[in-house]
Amino acid sequence: MTQLIDQNLLKEHNAKQEKAVTSDYNALTEKLDRSGIDIGTILKQAKQFTIAVPSWGVGTGGTRFARFPMKGEPRNIFEKLDDCSVVHQLSRATPAVSLHIPWDKPKDPNELHQYATQYGLHFDAMNSNTFQDQIGQEKSYKFGSLTHTDRAVRKQAIDHNIEVIELGQKLGSKALTIWVSDGSNFPGQQHFKNSFTNYLESIKEIYKRLPVDWNILLEHKIFEPAFYSTVIQDWGSSYLAAKEVGECCLSLVDLGHHAPNINIEMIVSRLAQFGKLGGFHFNDSKYGDDDLDSGSINPYQLFLVFNELTDIRAQDPSYKPLYMLDQSHNVTDPIESLMYSAVEVQRAFVKSLLVNRKALAHYQNENDVLMAQATLKEAYNLDVEVILQMARLQGGGAIDPVNCYRVSGYRTETARSRPADESKIGSGIV
DSSP states (O other), rough: OOOOSHHHHHHHHHHHHHHHHHHHHHHHHHHHHHTTTTHHHHHHHHOOOOOBBEEEGGGOOOOOOOOOOOOOOSSSHHHHHHHHHHHHHSSSSEEEOOOTTTTOOSSSSHHHOOOOHHTHHHHHHHEESSSSSSSSSSSTTOOOSSTOOHHHHHHHHHHHHHHHHHHHHHTOOOOEEEEOOOOOOSTTTSSSOOOOOOOHHHHHHHTTOOOTHHHHEEEOOOOSSSSEETOOSHHHHHHHHHHHHHHTTTEEEEEEOOOOOOOHHHHHHHHHHTOOHHHHHEOOOOOSOOOOOOSSSOOOHHHHHHHHHHHHHHHHHOOOEEEEEEOOOOOSSSHHHHHHHHHHHHHHHEEEEEEEOOHHHHHTTOHHHHHHHHHHHHHHOOOHHHHHHHHHTTSSSSSSSSHHHHHTHHHHHHHHSOOOTTTTOOEEEE
8 A cells, every 4th residue: 555654754753652652551541440441442443433534625725815825735636635645644544535526526537546545545425516616617606506596507506416426436435415605695685485495406306316325415504605594504404405305315514514602412413313414524613614623622512522423323333424524724734734633533532432321321310410511521531642642553653643744744745746836726615
């Protein structure tokens, strides 16, 4: 398998820290033993945890006003996969890549599939793009796509989604994620009922072309760029649409696509309870759809989301929603942010495994409020860093991914081998 970070450098990097990691791991083993927790079982699950990275995430994002590209940015999908492979090689948690079409549309799907395979990568959910006009596009999406008042515009958007499905089949994907920016900016601009009806009819047309082993994931977002009303603005609209369309149509939860202080973990529970929770886009948020690094603002919320997911999986071990990072890296090295975020999501997952569910259920049934929340905090407050380090060490990754990456000089090398393409102004913010 092709690896872009020198394995000798990786081994040397780990060797300097392995003794300390082993010592810390043994100490935590003792501590967990006293609580009746088998650290080996937790470690095994940590090593099995994976999350997809977005192809567009390895490029520098931007704000509404400017974009500040960094040196060595990928200029095409193959260079994006190079960077994605580095994220996975060092973190050992990101073997899947989510593509965005037409940004990542290959001339030869088989060539792209083989290129990913050499790195041990595969393709996660495909993402369609009807929120911006493409060069040579016949109809404009300025006033909507799948919900547009003009049937011809809706057909163009439907056809694009079907094209993305067909491409995804060639690449080994099993899901299509649909997010539309359709909505209105002024009262009276759009008929609420008619726009939602158009959306449902469009999704149903796409659903007819869905392979039997695929899912459609409907992504909601409260605002932007439609600031007065958005057609699929919350989990309720997403759920109603998914329920109306069919069994394989599910809802996708982006952690940044909610109003401030919304109880996202309860939304997770509700959607799962009725069989419509299909996947996640993990990021963090301070004000709105900030697309900040996962766990950078509210790591406790991230833990609470996984607390619900672990509880759901305890009842149904076969349940496995799609996990993907979806971030905009404006002031950091995207590779570093993706590695750091993957580890933070993995950390929340591991901590959720440590919750004493028997005790929690007892306190909930007895209405012992203090001890119920204290049971969650006990797991959350436990430092599980050494479990994550050991998972990477045993999996062939880096004990300290970010520092190992910096020592490797990968960014410096790409800055030399990838001269800036002035025609490319960005990989997009979704």
